[in-house]
Amino acid sequence: xxxxxxxxxxxxxxxxxxxxxxxxxxxxxxxxxxxxxxxxxxxxxxxxxxxxxxxxxxxxxxxxxxxxxxxxxxxxxxxxxxxxxxxxxxxxxxxxxxxxxxxxxxxxxxxxxxxxxxxxxxxxxxxxxxxxxxxxxxxxxxxxxxxxxxxxxxxxxxxxxxxxxxxxxxxxxxxxxxxxxxxxxxxxxxxxxxxxxxxxxxxxxxxxxxxxxxxxxxxxxxxxxxxxxxxxxxxxxxxxxxxxxxxxxxxxxxxxxxxxxxxxxxxxxxxxxxxxxxxxxxxxxxxxxxxxx
Ligand SMILES: C[S@@+](CC[C@H](N)C(=O)[O-])C[C@H]1O[C@@H](n2cnc3c(N)ncnc32)[C@H](O)[C@@H]1O
Numbered sequence: 174x175x176x177x178x179x180x181x182x183x184x185x186x187x188x189x190x191x192x193x194x195x196x197x198x199x200x201x202x203x204x205x206x207x208x209x210x211x212x213x214x215x216x217x218x219x220x221x222x223x224x225x226x227x228x229x230x231x232x233x234x235x236x237x238x239x240x241x242x243x244x245x246x247x248x249x250x251x252x253x254x255x256x257x258x259x260x261x262x263x264x265x266x267x268x269x270x271x272x273x274x275x276x277x278x279x280x281x282x283x284x285x286x287x288x289x290x291x292x293x294x295x296x297x298x299x300x301x302x303x304x305x306x307x308x309x310x311x312x313x314x315x316x317x318x319x320x321x322x323x324x325x326x327x328x329x330x331x332x333x334x335x336x337x338x339x340x341x342x343x344x345x346x347x348x349x350x351x352x353x354x355x356x357x358x359x360x361x362x363x364x365x366x367x368x369x370x371x372x373x374x375x376x377x378x379x380x381x382x383x384x385x386x387x388x389x390x391x392x393x394x395x396x397x398x399x400x401x402x403x404x405x406x407x408x409x410x411x412x413x414x415x416x417x418x419x420x421x422x423x424x425x426x427x428x429x430x431x432x433x434x435x436x437x438x439x440x441x442x443x444x445x446x447x448x449x450x451x452x453x454x455x456x457x458x459x460x461x462x463x464x465x466x
Contacts, residue, residue, distance in 0.1 A: 175242045175264050179440060181205070181254050195234065203241045206253040208234035239322070240264075244272050244298060249326050251296040252318075256369070260318040263295045263369035267456065270433055271357035271401040272302045274458050278399045279306040279353065286353035286397075292343055292384055293358045295369065297323030301330045303355055311351075313341040316368050343380075343387050352396040354388040356381070360403035360413075360454075361438065362447035376405035376451060378413040385417050385459065389424035395465040398426075401458055403437060405451045413457065421461050428461035 176184070184205070188194065196202045196209035208231040211219055222228050227238045239250045242264055251264035279286065286307040291300030294312040296319065304310045310332065312323040320338050327336040339346050344354070358380045363371035373379035381402040388398040404413035414430060421428040434456040442448045 175240065175251075175266070175268070177266055178255060202237055203239070206236065206240055206255075208232075208236050210234060242268075244269060244302060247301060247330050249296045249298050249301070249329075250322050252322075256367075257365075259365075259367055260316050261367065261369060262316065262319045262322050264298065267357055267401070267403075267437075268295070268298050270456055271299050271355075274401050274433065275299050275303050275355050275399060276306075278397070278458075278460050279303050279355070281352070281395075281397065288349065288351055289353040289355060290344065290347055290351050292341075292354060292356040292388070293380075294323050295319050295357075297326045297336075299355050299357060300336075301326060301332065303353070304330070304332045304335060307353060309335050309337070311337045311339055311347055313339045313344070313347055315340065315342055319369075343384055344391050350393050351391060352393045353399070354384070354392060354396070355399045356384050356388075357401040358384055361441065362445060364445070364447075372402075374416075376407075376412050376447065377403065378405065378416055381413060382416045382420060385461065386420045386424075389420065389426055389461060389463055392463040394463055396463050398459065398461045398463075400461075401433070401456070404432075404455045404457045405448065406453050406455060407450050408452070411455070411457070417459060421459075424461070425464050426461040427464070428459065430457065430459050432457050 196207040201207040202209045229236045229238055238253050240253050242249055252261040288309045289303045289307040290311040292313055294300050294314050297312045300310045300312045324338050327333045341347050359370045360372040361370050361377045404411045432455045436453045437456045438454050
């Protein structure tokens with residue numbers, strides 16, 4: 174289970190205060206991203222990790238460059254903590270909420286989708302979870318490191334024969350018909366401009382609005398968009414809803430919108446100047462269907 178970076182930092186600080194900075198268990202190595210002695214890993218595991226080039230030296234110790242998390246019995250590799258690198262592959266509490274939404278909304282009145290695209294797939298978790306409800310799955314991202322881990326995660330899930338891995342800016346690199354688009358795009362204002370975090374626009378909403386617009390233009394008639402994102406609320410006004418409503422109306426889509434969690438990333442309001450006027454950031458769901466004819 175991956176916690177927020179802030180919770181991870183607190184748990185680490187507590188372990189350090191108790192003198193436990195080096196890993197003692199495989200959970201410490203592949204969950205808490207702690208430095209470890211080579212002898213902690215069974216030799217075949219150490220060899221595989223070396224062959225996959227996922228080990229980094231840390232003085233006399235090693236660190237794993239990947240972590241593993243599970244959702245619904247499946248296991249996903251993603252970047253180790255802290256995810257400071259520009260090409261870090263995201264997985265976090267948003268991923269669990271996103272995957273729950275995908276499971277709730279992916280079926281078309283009980284029908285399986287023919288071809289689902291997970292835009293900004295990261296580790297591929299959303300698309301791989303959606304594979305239960307779709308014949309084919311496209312995992313698309315602009316980050317090559319995300320595509321490499323998505324390839325591995327699709328193989329771990331045993332669905333590699335039904336998956337396409339595509340480097341794509343939103344849907345631009347994806348050819349062919351699509352009847353389901355799912356996405357959990359970046360939705361923050363990130364001063365470090367990391368691809369997994371920086372959504373652009375005044376409050377991080379720009380990429381999510383663009384995904385809604387391009388998906389509703391591109392989906393097959395009757396096709397569906399399931400979008401999970403964060404919405405900055407200013408003076409009681411949901412700024413993402415204000416922008417995306419226009420897109421849905423223009424596309425004549427049948428759409429529903431709801432808050433999943435009223436208050437996420439509360440610390441950003443204090444720490445990030447871009448949020449000076451923001452009261453809260455809500456996790457929200459947009460489900461929009463393109464007109465059938
Ligand atoms: C918050 S992460 C979510 C990853 C994954 N969907 C999940 O829920 O765990 C956002 C992802 O969107 C990708 N991304 C950012 N801009 C993009 C763009 N223009 N087109 C496609 N993917 C993009 C990032 O590289 C990152 O993997």
